Amino acid sequence: MKLLLRFSSEMSKKPLIAEIILETGAKINIDRADVEAVGGETVLDVPDEKYEKVVALFRSKGIEPILLPTPILLDEAKCLHCGACVSVCPTEVFGFEHDWRLRFDAEKCIQCGVCITACPFFAISLMEGI
Numbered sequence: 001m002k003l004l005l006r007f008s009s010e011m012s013k014k015p016l017i018a019e020i021i022l023e024t025g026a027k028i029n030i031d032r033a034d035v036e037a038v039g040g041e042t043v044l045d046v047p048d049e050k051y052e053k054v055v056a057l058f059r060s061k062g063i064e065p066i067l068l069p070t071p072i073l074l075d076e077a078k079c080l081h082c083g084a085c086v087s088v089c090p091t092e093v094f095g096f097e098h099d100w101r102l103r104f105d106a107e108k109c110i111q112c113g114v115c116i117t118a119c120p121f122f123a124i125s126l127m128e129g130i
């Protein structure tokens with residue numbers, strides 16, 4: 001499962017993810033990490049069986065993780081299957097079906113946001129979490 005973490009600059013100085021990996025034994029993959037002076041944002045891929053434990057531990061350390069059931073949303077009514085998103089995505093979320101219609105595999109998305117600006121028809125948006 002994908003989790004989005006947003007943290008302050010103070011929090012970013014702490015090895016929270018390393019602590020959680022050690023404490024839970026979860027093989028967490030860091031899909032994306034953007035860290036700036038004022039704070040940061042990270043997308044983690046957490047094994048399903050460790051999800052609840054990982055979320056509870058983040059909460060106990062002062063971070064509220066946001067579940068991303070699907071990191072991106074595609075508005076199929078707006079998509080004209082032009083393919084502009086296919087080449088820019090670093091994780092090959094997009095491709096074409098045999099009939100040249102767009103297919104996408106949202107599970108591979110790391111929420112980098114590149115496809116949002118690449119799509120000329122504003123068909124893609126990032127899920128903000130629920």
Ligand code: SF4
Pocket residue numbers: 071072088089090091092093094108109110111112113114115116
């Ligand atoms: S945000 Fe778009 S470009 Fe980035 S990984 Fe997800 S689908 Fe690919």
Ligand code: SF4
Pocket residue numbers: 074078079080081082083084085086102118119120121122123124
């Ligand atoms: S760039 Fe936009 S319109 Fe073009 S295939 Fe991708 S989602 Fe569809």
